[in-house]
Structures are given as C-alpha cells and as structure tokens.
Amino acid sequence: MKSFKADYVYPVCADPIKNGIVTVDDFGKIISVIDPNLLPETFNAPVEQVSGIICPGFVNTHCHVELSHLKGKIDRRTGLVNFIIDIQKSRGADHARVLEAAEQADLEMHENGIVAVGDISNTNSTIPVKANSKLYYHSFIETFGFLPDRATEVFNNALSLLNEFKPQPCSITPHAPYSVSKELFRLIQKHCDNGHNLISIHNQECEDENKFYRYKLGSFNELYARFGIDISYFKPQARNSLQSILPLLTTRQDILLVHNTCTNLKDIYFLKRFDQKVHFCFCPNANLYIEGVLPKIELFIGQGYDITLGTDSLASNNKLCILSEMRTIQEKFPSITTKQLIEWGTLNGAKYLGIDDEKGTIEPGKTPGLNLITGLDGQKITPETKVKKLA
Template sequence: MKSFRADYVFPVYADPIKNGIITVDDTGKIASITDQHSHPPDVPVEQLSGVICPGFINAHCHVELSHLKGKIQPRSGLVNFIMDVQKFRNIDKGEITDAALKADNEMYENGIVAVGDISNTNNSIGIKQASKLYYHTFVETFSFLPTKAEESFNKALELLKEFKPMPCSITPHAPYSVSKELFKLIRDHSASGQNLISMHNQECEDENKFYRYKQGRFLDMYDAFGIDIQYFKPMARNSVQSVLPLLTNKQEILMVHNTCTNLKDIYFIKRFDRKVTWCFCPNANLYIETRLPKIELFIGQGYNITLGTDSLASNNQLCILSEMRTIQHKMPEISTARLIEWATLNGARFLGLDDEKGTLEPGKTPGLNLITGLDGLKITPETKVKRLL
C-alpha cells in the first residue's frame, strides 16, 4: 500500500478534499480516500504539495501524424493545413513509428491514461498493443464522391479488422470529406453493434460557408485534389446542421474542435435524438486557425465536454494540462475543478471507461496525477503535472 497526502485531492465525482489522503495498492487500485483526521495514524504517508487528481483522458489525438511535428506551417488556415498534411504524411514507415512511439511515451509522462486516437493506416497497431495507455482507435473513412462511398467504407472495414481485438470503431472524418452515401453506410454499420463516432466539426468558417453557399477555400482544395463536386448542392445551413440527420442515433458521437459552432447549431442539435459529446483541442485551433471555440456557449447546455490534444502536426506537445492552461488563460471564469472534470471523468464516460477511470473512488484504477505550481487553484504558466501512478 502507498498513501499520498496533498493540499487537495480532487475525486471529481465529489467536492475536493482539503489535505486529502489517498491510499492505493501495488496494482494502482484505490483502497481509500480520507481527510487527514480519518487516516490511520500508524500508516506512513508521502507528503506532497499540490493537487492530486485522476489520470487524464485525451479524447482526440492522431498518433500516426507525430512525425509531422514542426513540418506544418502554423496559422495558415485549415485548408492549407490539410493540403500540407497530405503532402508530408507518407514517408519512411520506420520514421513514422519511431515518432509515434515517442508520442505515446510523451502522453504517458504527461499523466494521460487513455486516448481516443484517429487512424487512417495500420502504422500505430504495434505501438498500441505494447502501450501502457488505453487506446480506442477510430478508423477514419472519407470520400466526398458518392461513387467512391462503398470502396472507402470497405477499406475502413479491412483496417478495422487489423486493429481488433483492441477497442476500435469506424468514424467519418468531417462533413466536408464524407458524402451522404458514405455517411449512410457508417450509420447502417453503427446500427449493428458498438461503434463509437469521433468526427471533426466546424474547424473553420470556410466549412460553414461551403455548406451554406458552396463558396470558400474548400473549392480550392477539391480542385487541387482533383475532386469533381458538381453534384453538391449548398444546404443554406451550417455543416453540422446539414449532416446531423445522417449520423447514427444508436451510438455516442464525439464532435471535435467546434471552432465555429454557434448557439443556433447547439440548439439545432438539441432538437435531434443524437448522443453528442463535445471535444475541444484549443492549442490545435490556435495553431491552425488562430482562434478558439466559444466554449462558454456549450457550458450548461446539458452536454458532456471533453478535451483532446489533436496531433503533433498541429500542436507542440501532447499534454492535456497544456490544453487546460490555454482555456483558463483565455476564459478565466472556467474553474480548474471544471477543467479537471472535462479532462478526466467526461472523457472516461465517452470512451466507456468510467467504471475504472476518470474519478478517484475505492476499487478504481484511474491513475494518479499531481498538479503543482497553481496560484490558489488557478493554473499558471508554472503549473506542471507529474504522474504518480
């Protein structure tokens, strides 16, 4: 048994415990959580300064793009980012796997215990099999051409088989890269069993502009990729409103980024029977579009909110604490307690891990993080995370 005492222990499911003491066994399973007055006096306790919380859940990542760190021009907009990723992503497989392995280790050191990871290839399979982290792999499929829908979906099915029996599912990439026909194939597949969805949503205004008016930079992208979109008719509504009816009502759906999602979009989603969770990756949004989502619009709407890092192609590090720091710096009214909930319990709920991770409760093995360098309970530039277990 090990016991740790900190200035505060954040169970997440309950109020923080001042001078709390948490005891775990040698497997990392929590035996007890007490205050300083209830802990047996003869049991030794390691004294720590800071806050103890559960291990972090990275709800959105692209480990297989880790070799692109520093290679993609920042602040150039989503369309240029997509084109650059396609230009640089296919290199020596050894370099790809080496970078992905380093990224996996980086996440472990940064107190992450579980990852919702996007994959378009089998490059990360061996890393995930050997990792100390829990991975759910979202096998991403995309084709904006209706005639290519079945071919694209069948390729995703074949890749899904390679990732099994590890947790995995098929997911659409984004509204602007998935045809109505491909969305329907994914929806039918989702009706037959467990198939979590993780879709990029409204990362830039051009995405909404394309769906509303068939205008904007996406036209340049389709032209550059040789994709004929004459068939596409503008919907006179934002992208998420246009594709939501095509999404499954049988599965949990993670909407990722939401940089340009507005209140009308949120209210529109509320009228539909869809199991939506929101995921914010603020550092990637700043890297690509130099703007953040209006996160305050999502609070109090009754939705689960989670955090992700996106990839090293769009971020300088894979660190959930860094994402929390960015949000609180820009929106100081959002408390550290709320951010910890987004970074732990809410991600565990989406991935279906909340019976063992996401909160500090006896019997669970959530991992333990120590957060130091807080100003009171506010995150500062000096705030760091250390993995205890």
Template sequence: MKSFKADYVFPVCADPVKNGIVTVDDYGKIISITDESTPPPIDVPVETLSGVIVPGFINTHCHTELSHLQDKIAQGGGLINFIKDILTLRSSDKTDILAAAEAADQQMYENGIVAVGDISNNSVTVDIKAKSKLYYHTFVEVLGFVPERAEEMFDNALKTAEQFKPQSVSITAHAPYTVSKELFKLIKKYSDSGENLLSIHNQECEDENKFYRYKLGGFNDLYQHLGINIDFFRPQARNSLQSIIPLLTNRQKILMVHNTCTNLKDIYFIKRFDRKINWCFCPNANLYIEKRLPKVDLFINQGLNITLGTDSLASNTKLCILNEMRTLQQNFPALSIETLLEWATINGARFLGIDNEKGTIETGKTPGLNLLTGLSGFKITDDTKVKKLV
C-alpha cells in the same frame, strides 16, 4: 501499497478533500481516500506532497500516426492549407513514423494521460497501442467525398479496423466536407447494428460552413487542387453540422471535435434531435491552425458532455491535457478548475465507456493519479506542472 498525501485531493466525483490521503495497491487500484484526521485503513508509509492530486487525464482526440510531422507545418496558415500540407508531408519512412508515434505515446504517459481516443487512417500504430501503458480506442477514419466510391472506402475502413482487433476500435467519418451522403449512410447502417463509437471533425473553419451554406469559399479550391469534381454537391442553406446531423445514428455516442466555428444556433439545432452528441475542445490545435478558439462560453451551462483533446503533433507543440486546460483557463478565466477537471477526466472516460475504471478517484477504480503543482488559488498558471504518481 502506496499512500500519497497532498494539500488537496480532487476526486472529481466528490468535493475536494483538504489534506487528502489516497492509498493504492501495486496495480494502481484505489484502496481508500481519507484525510489527515482519518489514517488509511492499511499501515503504509505516507508520502507527503505539495500540490493537488487529481485523476489521470483522458485525451479524447489525438492522431499518433502523424507525430512525425511535428514542426513540419507552419502555424496560422488556416485549415485548408493545413490539409494540403498533411497530404503532401504525411508519407514518410515507416521507421520514422513508428519512432515518432512511440515517442508520442511515451510523452502522453509522462504527461499523466491514461486513455486516448486516437484517429487512424491506417494500421501503422497497431503494435504500439498493443504494448502501450495507455488505454486506446482507435477511430478508423473514413474519407470519401465522391459518392461513387462510398462502398470502396467503407470496405477499406473495415479491413483496417480488423487489424486493430481485439483492441477497442470503431469506424467513423472524418468530417462533413470529406464524407459523401452515401458514405455517411453506410456508416450509419454499420453503427445501427452494433457498438461503434463515432468521432467527427466539426466546423474547424468558417469556410466549412460557407461551403455547406452556399458552396463558396476555400473548399472549392481544395477540391480543385485534389482533382475532385464536386458538381454533384448542392449547398444546404445551413451550417455543416446542421446538415449532417440527420445522417448520423442515434444509437451511438458521437464526439464532435474542435467546434471552432460552432454557434449557439448549431447547439440548439442539435438539441432538437435524438442524438448522443459529445463535444471535444482542442484549443492549442485551434490556435496552431486557425489562430482562433471555439466560443467556449456558449457551451457552458448547456448540460453538455464536454471533453478535451490534444490533436496531433502536426498541429500542437506537445501532447499534454494540462496544457489544453491552461489555454482554456487563460482565455476563459471564469472556468473553474473543477469544471476543467471534469472535462479532462470523467467526461472523456464516460464517452469512451471506461468510466467504471477511470475518470474519478474512487475506491476500486484504477484511474491513475497525477500531482498538479504551481496552482494559484486553484487557478492554472504558467508555472503549473503535472507529475504522474501512479
């Protein structure tokens, strides 16, 4: 048994507790949340800390298998150049890939992350995830823009997913510009038949919308670079997000990731459809790749389930949800710590379907406990740090 007392405890599901005391058992299960006027129900020594206790963080978007690409790709080159670099550089010695992925897993643990929605294009991280202290849900990502190869690519994804079982795993589309209508339909059919969480890269650059609206922009050059004939593609006269929504299942939760160029019309368009859309921001990756941030203000007060992710070390300097919160706080000062914590904890837990155990500090749960120090009036600053307690 352990008890921790801090200046405040933020359960997330309830009001902050001033001079709060959290007691956990040896397995990290919450025994009680009290304040200094009500001692813990069990006679346990109380460790007094300076700062704020919050639940463990949920990272809903990462690519651990790309961790070996840290510092290999120049910042600010734009998404299309980033994709070219990934395709050129991602092949490496398996020992190096595994060592970097294992270090990334440990880094997330030390930064107070307790659960990860992780993108995989192969099975290289299976054993790392099986041994990890973190909870992982793996999204096996399907790419295939050529219609004739849809079944082949989907079958390959099924085989990869089998290698992750019995871990939590599902099959998902990579992005609108890499998945044909035929492949989207196969994913929808599969998703309609059983549990299959979806996570889709969405509107990371203006060229994605230009391509879908007018068949113009840099993606034409990318397909030419890759030797892909896109004569079959017809512009949709609407943004990429609006174009693919009818192709998606209404039976599964769907995470739209990045949303750098998503506008209010896109948000309103989606609300007209019966789809279980969630939204993930990875601000530091957006700055790393495109040197811009999503229009976060448009998403606030819309009643949307918003989560946070780190993306990969190919597009970020560290895997730290606090660092993502800091960037959002600095660029959108009106965001409260209560809102940011919801995005960083319970919203991600709900999307991953683990909110019965993680996401809030409640009796009976095992959410993990983090201590935040260096706050200024509940604002995240350059001095704010996270320390994992449990």
C-alpha cells in the same frame, strides 16, 4: 501500498478534499480516499506529503498518433485548408520513422499523466505501438470519401482496416462533413445500428466549412479542385455544416464532435431537437496553431452536453499534454474553473470512451492513475503549473 497526502484531492466524483489522503496499491488500484477531518482518529499509516492537487489520470479524447513524425513540419496559422494540403504533402515517411515517432508520442503522453486516448487512424502503422502501450487506446478508423460513387469502396476499405486493429478497441468514423458524402454517412450509420461503434468527427473547424455548406463558397472549392474532386453534384444546404449532416449521424452510438471552432448557439439549439448522444471535444492549442482562433467554449457550458479535451496531433501542437490544453482554456476563459477543467480532462472523456468503470475518478477499486498538479496560484493553473504522474 502507497499513501499520498496533498493540499487537495480532486476525486471528480465528489467535492475536492482539503488535505485529502489517497492510498493506492502496487498495481494502481485505489484502496481508499480519506478526508482527515472526518476521521475519528489520526491517520497513522506512512504517508507521503505532496504539495498541489491530486487528480485522476487524464483522458485525451482526440489525437493522431500516426502523424507524430510531422512535429514542427507544418506551418502555423495558415488556415485549415492549407493545413490539410500540407499534411497530405508531408505525411508520407519511412515506416520506421513513423513508428519511432509514434512510440515517442505514446511515451510523452504517459509521462504527461494521460491514461487513455481516443486516436484517429488512417493506416495500420500504430497497431504495434498501441498493443505494447501502458495507455488505453480506442482507435477511430477514419473514412474520407466526398464522391458518392466511391462510398462503398471507402467503407469496405475501412472495414478491412478495422479488422486489422481488432481485438484492440476500435470503430469506423467519418472524418468531417466536408470529406464524407451522404452515401458514406449512411453506410456508417447502418454499421452503427448493428453493433457498438463510437463516432468521433471533426466539426466546424473554420468559417469556410459553414460557408461551403450554406452557399458552396469559400476555400473548400479550391481544395476539391486541387485534389481533382468533381463536386458539381453537391448542392448547398443553406445552413451550417453541423445542421446539414446531423440527420445522417447515428442515434444509437455516442458521438464526439471535435474542435467546434465555429459552432454557434443556433447549432447547439439545433442539436437539442435531435436524439443523438453528443459530446464536445476541445483542442485549443491545435485551434491556435491552425486557425489562430478558439471556439467560444463558454457557450457550451450548461447546455446538457459533456465536454472533453484533446491534444490533436504533433502536426498541429507542440506537445501532447492535457494540462497544457487546460492552461490555454483557463488563460483565455478565466471564468472556467480548474475543477471544471479536471472533470473535462478525466471523467467526461472516460465516460465517452466507455471506460469510466476503471478510469476518470478516484474511487476505491478503480485504476484511474494518479496525477499531481503543482505550481498553482491557489487552485488556478498558471504558466508554471506542471503535472507529475504519481501512480
């Protein structure tokens, strides 16, 4: 067993403990969490003194490990439509190179204190990486199909890929409002009604997504034309994309809305009229990479929905590090506290993935992983703040 004493321990399930002591066994199971001020006598066991905050391992709820070979190959701030085009042009690569990059990405996340990942998959390339990883993975088998007559074919292909991933945790999910037809949404909804099937969908990543749904205007028309997709059947909805597709989403499964760059208060209030079990995920560094714009994160706080954090892929980020996402949020939104960010990056993600019985909080009996956050200004994250995996 090892015991660590830090300036603060953030159990997440309770208030931060000043000079807290955490004891963990050789398998990472938490034995005890102690507030020395409440001990009747001095803690006499050997203890390693560390400077900084001890918190649970991070949960990355949105990643694309299979795109890791595209690091540095996609231009910055060209907008979402150009980003999609560049991804499609560049993603093809030798299988060995894709696998090697995915393995490196997996190791990078482990070293950056990430213990669990919600990962988007379009191919079977990452199955062996996940099977041998120290991290927990839930793979989202992503569907693309904006043409109604292809819905059944696309869904059946997703089912086949899902069966390749099993018995690893996995589910079928729609990619985004602009890439999934109503017919395909309904097939996924029916699938969700018949068993456990987490949903993770890209949501409102740019203003043109809303413009397309409201008026059938903007750059998405050019995207469909480029890929030879006839969208003459599509009728604008006179409302934002989230409001348009929400009735097509399951009410029986947890739903992660990812990015939310252009989600507004009207969208959030619209959500409250429905019964969906919604969580929001923010990937700020990817938003800055692709669009140069951040979501209005403060709008989402106190609305009754859990917030989680993701890294997106190395095609749209320099690193796969939840602390780096926290740093960007605190820099741009200084009223958001480190305590809030740690909850978003640990417990909330674990709850969404359904692994909060093991991860997300520092409690006896759990194996959440332990991270040490150093280089703080008081308890504020700074450019010098780093994370080190303790257990």
